[in-house]
Amino acid sequence: MYLQCCNHTHEPIMLLDGVAVTIGRSAGTKILDKLCSRTQLQIVANHSKKYAMVKQLGANPSQIDGINIGQDRKCDKKGTSSLKSRENMHNSQKNKTSENFDNGTAADVGPPRATVSKSSHWSQGLKSSMTDSSLQVYKDDRVIVIKDKYPKAKFHFLVMPVENIVSTVHLNSAHASLLDHMWKVGRDIAKRSCDDDTKTRFRYGYHAVPSMSHLHMHVISQDFDSPSLKTKKHWNSFTTEYFVDAEDIIHEIKTEGKVKNRRHMTELLKNALRCHICHTELKNMPQLKKHIKDCR
DNA sequence: GTTCTAGAAC
DNA sequence: GTTCTAGAAC
Numbered sequence A: 001m002y003l004q005c006c007n008h009t010h011e012p013i014m015l016l017d018g019v020a021v022t023i024g025r026s027a028g029t030k031i032l033d034k035l036c037s038r039t040q041l042q043i044v045a046n047h048s049k050k051y052a053m054v055k056q057l058g059a060n061p062s063q064i065d066g067i068n069i070g071q072d073r074k075c076d077k078k079g080t081s082s083l084k085s086r087e088n089m090h091n092s093q094k095n096k097t098s099e100n101f102d103n104g105t106a107a108d109v110g111p112p113r114a115t116v117s118k119s120s121h122w123s124q125g126l127k128s129s130m131t132d133s134s135l136q137v138y139k140d141d142r143v144i145v146i147k148d149k150y151p152k153a154k155f156h157f158l159v160m161p162v163e164n165i166v167s168t169v170h171l172n173s174a175h176a177s178l179l180d181h182m183w184k185v186g187r188d189i190a191k192r193s194c195d196d197d198t199k200t201r202f203r204y205g206y207h208a209v210p211s212m213s214h215l216h217m218h219v220i221s222q223d224f225d226s227p228s229l230k231t232k233k234h235w236n237s238f239t240t241e242y243f244v245d246a247e248d249i250i251h252e253i254k255t256e257g258k259v260k261n262r263r264h265m266t267e268l269l270k271n272a273l274r275c276h277i278c279h280t281e282l283k284n285m286p287q288l289k290k291h292i293k294d295c296r
Numbered sequence B, C: 001g002t003t004c005t006a007g008a009a010c
Helices: A122-130 A173-193 A234-238 A246-256 A265-272 A285-293
Strands: A002-005 A020-023 A040-046 A053-057 A062-064 A074-078 A082-085 A099-104 A134-138 A143-147 A156-161 A203-208 A219-223 A241-247
Touching: A020 A156, A074 A082, A122 A143, A122 A156, A134 A173, A143 A173, A173 A203, A173 A219, A173 A246, A234 A241, A234 A265, A234 A285, A241 A246
Parallel strands: none
Antiparallel strands: A002 A099, A020 A040, A040 A053, A053 A074, A062 A082, A082 A099, A134 A143, A143 A156, A156 A219, A203 A219, A203 A241
16 A cells, blocks of 8 residues: 555655554655645555545644644545645645555556545545435436535535535636526525425525535524534534625635635634524523524 | 533533 | 533544
8 A cells, every 4th residue: 555646746655554654844755845744644554444544743734635634633544535735725836745545456546636535534424415315305417405414403405516526615717607506506495495484594605614525505594493503613603704605605706716715714613602693692502592592 | 524421610 | 419511533
């Protein structure tokens, strides 16, 4: 098993079974950018199970399939997905650290771009939910809509493109009409789901830094009445600016050709709990949930 | 993302 | 004593 550079700018790095390998800025990887630590990532391969555990040691973010690993956090990695480190989002060292894991078969020697993950890591879970007919509520040639597996309100859907797009940071101006379509489908689903009650308010949008891979637009009723709404993180992800309205994303794509960098917004998830209607601060989740039941 | 649980908060 | 949260593990 070895780690192969997507751009073939350096020799593959051997991954012996169970032996930790540390990679980062070095002569071997030809990475020069100081934002990448000399010990950026630690990789431990498991040959029999054909995956590797990737741990971020450096302070700056590294990603797997566009999702941040986080410092001192671990992710498992299987198949041919790409591994990105911070500096390929920068200038001079563009894509120098895109790597493919390869188990040695010729067919798996991948293209330089990120490929569809075969990983069973939780962050890939939406890919299987997409095709789960028990969750699916709408499908056309461009989008699939599923019920959120753990709804945070009475009505909570995810609108996802059929095309494999990892997240909003992977969007460009060519996706403008797709985003318009996702927004329109979302509004239709919302209308259809509760046409007996036109007072039910909905919001349509994206998380600033999603946890799950595969682009998904939330369609969520504003009652937030659900047993799956449990934590401060849940609450703040839907009621602070961490929740970015679909219209804002669409506007940014149409005018700038890309979305704003919102990585710093993870801080908002630690905000004090406030009612989304009257903005009263509540001490804890049980009190918040009690309060929003009858706040008008 | 969720689940589990230790220990903080009450 | 119980309730609640935050962090680790998955």
